[in-house]
Amino acid sequence: MRIVVLAGGIGGARFLRGLKAAAPEAEITVVGNTGDDIHLFGLKVCPDLDTVMYTLGGGVHEEQGWGRADETFAVKEELAAYGVGPEWFGLGDRDFATHIVRTQMIGAGYPLSAVTEALCARWQPGVRLLPMSDDRVETHVLVETDGERKAVHFQEYWVRLRAAVPAHAVVPVGAEAAKPAPGVLEAIAAADVIVFPPSNPVVSIGTILAVPGIREAIAEAGVPVVGLSPIVGDAPVRGMADKVLAAVGVESTAAAVAAHYGSGLLDGWLVDTVDAGAVAEVEEAGIRCRAVPLLMSDLAAATRMAREALTLAEEVRA
Amino acid sequence: MRIVVLAGGIGGARFLRGLKAAAPEAEITVVGNTGDDIHLFGLKVCPDLDTVMYTLGGGVHEEQGWGRADETFAVKEELAAYGVGPEWFGLGDRDFATHIVRTQMIGAGYPLSAVTEALCARWQPGVRLLPMSDDRVETHVLVETDGERKAVHFQEYWVRLRAAVPAHAVVPVGAEAAKPAPGVLEAIAAADVIVFPPSNPVVSIGTILAVPGIREAIAEAGVPVVGLSPIVGDAPVRGMADKVLAAVGVESTAAAVAAHYGSGLLDGWLVDTVDAGAVAEVEEAGIRCRAVPLLMSDLAAATRMAREALTLAEEVRA
Structure with a gap:
């Protein structure tokens, strides 16, 4: 089974860990958001790609959900001693090495997709991790x-x-001119199932869908597209998705997020059991919906969620 | 008193610490060698400038003579885990921050001289530290x-x-097209004394002198130019100066190094007491020479050496 997952950071990464456990034989391609990439201290930092890579590769700081385990902060301290900021973005020493390697490779002319593949050669995340685009968004x-x-x-x-x-607005600058990275459209076209994990629907999955060609490829893939609500009981499971949903005029409810994706894109939608009342509304909009526990408290919970998503995909297919 | 010192790395830096102690009221300008600068991991590393800056700023690893005290190596370990080399150049985490700041500033368009000034704003080395050139050599x-x-x-x-x-040869690539950094020629022209510390005469001081205009400015400054032999008893005090001296066809003796600089450039030369036999030969070549202890075993010894150099300069002037 070939599964394509559009992923943001922590939520996407933890879901993917569950998906790997739920479908150990599946060939999983992850299309990662790069809209939150940032240049810091002259280095290219890709928070979402790294969170997926570190999480699936066993190097993530588990409690924090991002960054490296056993991290130290000598470089950051020294930068502060030089008066060089920003000081609000916490990069650890181990993490710095990733950004140094990436920046050096990009400086040498490699596209981000090739850099990501090279970094993953070390981390062996067990999925094929592709940036949504090699172009800057x-x-x-x-x-x-x-x-x-x-x-x-x-x-x-x-x-x-x-x-x-x-x-007041969220703008993926550069998206309209960006091309999907090599392999992205091919993976979508070859997929048996496409999954939207409980990542941020605006600044993670929304940004990926803003790259021309990706939304269309998903809509035309002719395979089940299923998603998991990042909103549970009218509030984000984690992060601050409600704030950016408001900025794009979408209510912070599981049903509103499903409607935001729309039945033209989404075939199935999982809401949390506390939002069981929303199932009828989502189904009326033409999206098959089930209410299941959606709190990824641990790997077992994430695995159950992934199984539910795959089950829903099979229901849709039938 | 205005003193200009041409400096390489460890030997130059330790001598400078002595000179500051010997002449606490002097205004010291250091023209630093940048010929051993190297790009590593996409970052610009300036070993000699940093050695002077860390040593005079109180941040150097004392025993090692270069790099930072209390250093850790998380970044280096991670780079090795990515298979990214070279692994033979040991950069510590604290040191990496210096190279990150420098590379970012250079990427933003600042010349190396401005970057060095910015870094020194933190370290307060108590001297004015100038790279020999803003151009790449x-x-x-x-x-x-x-x-x-x-x-x-x-x-x-x-x-x-x-x-x-x-x-077989030592070539300062790019030197012939390099211009002295802003302030270098002005400092030489305004100097009361010019000193060559016991730095490597080929790859440190020789490289500085290879930047068109610097040698001429020193020769024409009309003030005492005095040097200290880096060779004691036919062997380098530290490092491997004999190897590069051989490459340029110069014997590893205190007298041969003085002759290599030449009486057109050098007015005074200090040799170690074990080389007292060379004094006559150097003086015959038109360079005033004294034999004094030249082992910089500690700050007191370096201070005594700096005092001897300043005394010799006054003798020359008289």
Whole structure:
């Protein structure tokens, strides 16, 4: 079975770990969001790709969900001693090495997809990890601070401002001119199932879908497309998805997110049991829906969720 | 008193610490060698500038003579785990931060001289540290391995090959087109004394002198130019200066190094007491010479050496 998963960071990575356990024989291709990539200290940092790579490769800081286990912070301390910021983005020494290797390879002319493959040669994530695009796409958020509106990099909004200021728009700058990375459209066309994990529907999966060709390829793949709600009981399971949903005019409910993707894209949708009341609404919109536990408290829970998603896909197919 | 010192790495840095102690009121400008600069992991590394900066700024690894005190090596370990080399050049985590800041600033368009000034704003070395040039100069060594001759970067010859293979030539690639960094010629013209510390006469001081205009400015400054022999008893005090002296056809003796600089450049020369027999030969060549202890075993010894150099300069002036 060939499965394609569009993934953001922590939620996507933890779901993928469950999916690997649920379908150990499957050939999984992950299309990773790169809209939250950022240049820091002259280095190219790809938070979502790295979170998937570290999580599936056994190197992630488990409690934190991102970054490296057994991390130290000598480089960061020294940069601060030089007065060089930003200080709000926490890069550890081990993590720095990844960004140094990536930046060096990109400087030598390799596309991000080739760099990601090279990094994964070490981590052996057990999936094929592709960036959504080799072209630069940078998610900007139109925020309001002190009555003034200005566009900031997504990471500045998310990490520095902690999504605590009003956001009026989310723009994946560069997306309209970006091409899907080599292998992305081919993997979608060859997929038996396509899954949207409980990643952020706006700044993770939404950004991937903003790369011209990807949404169309998924809609035309002719295979079940199933998703898992990142909203449980009207609130994000983790992160601050509600803030960016509001910015794009979508309610923070499991049903609203399904409608946001739409029945033209989505065939099946899993909501949490607390949102069982939303099942009828989603199904009326033409999307098959089931209510199952959606809290990825551990690998076993993530595995059960992945199994439910695959079961729903088979229901859709039948 | 305004003193200009041409400096390489460890020997130059330790001498400078002595000079600051010997002449606490002096305004010292250091023209640093950049011929051994190297790009590693996509980062610009300036070993000699950093050795001077860390040593005078109190951050150096004292026993080693270069690199940072209290150093850790997480980044290096990770790079090795990615299979990314070279592994023969030991960069620590704290040191990496310096190279990251430097590379970022250079990428943003700042010349090396401005970058060095910015880094020194943190380290406060108590001297004005100037790179010899903002232009790229890279010392290559023509080595012979397995009967084949090939040019390698100086660091590869020095660190990886430990100067243990025959060297047939030393070429400061790019020097002929390089311009002295802003302030270098002005500092030389305004100097009361110019000092060559016991740095490598070929790959440190020789490279600085290879930048068009610097040698001429020193010769025409009309002030005492005094040097300290890096060769004691026919062997280098530290490092492997004898190897590169052989490559340029100069004997490894205190007198031969003085003759290599020449009386057109050098007015005074200090040799070690074990080389007292060379004093007459050096003086016959038109260079005033004294034999004094030249082992920089500690700060007190370096201070005494610096005092002897300044005393010799006054003798020359009189």
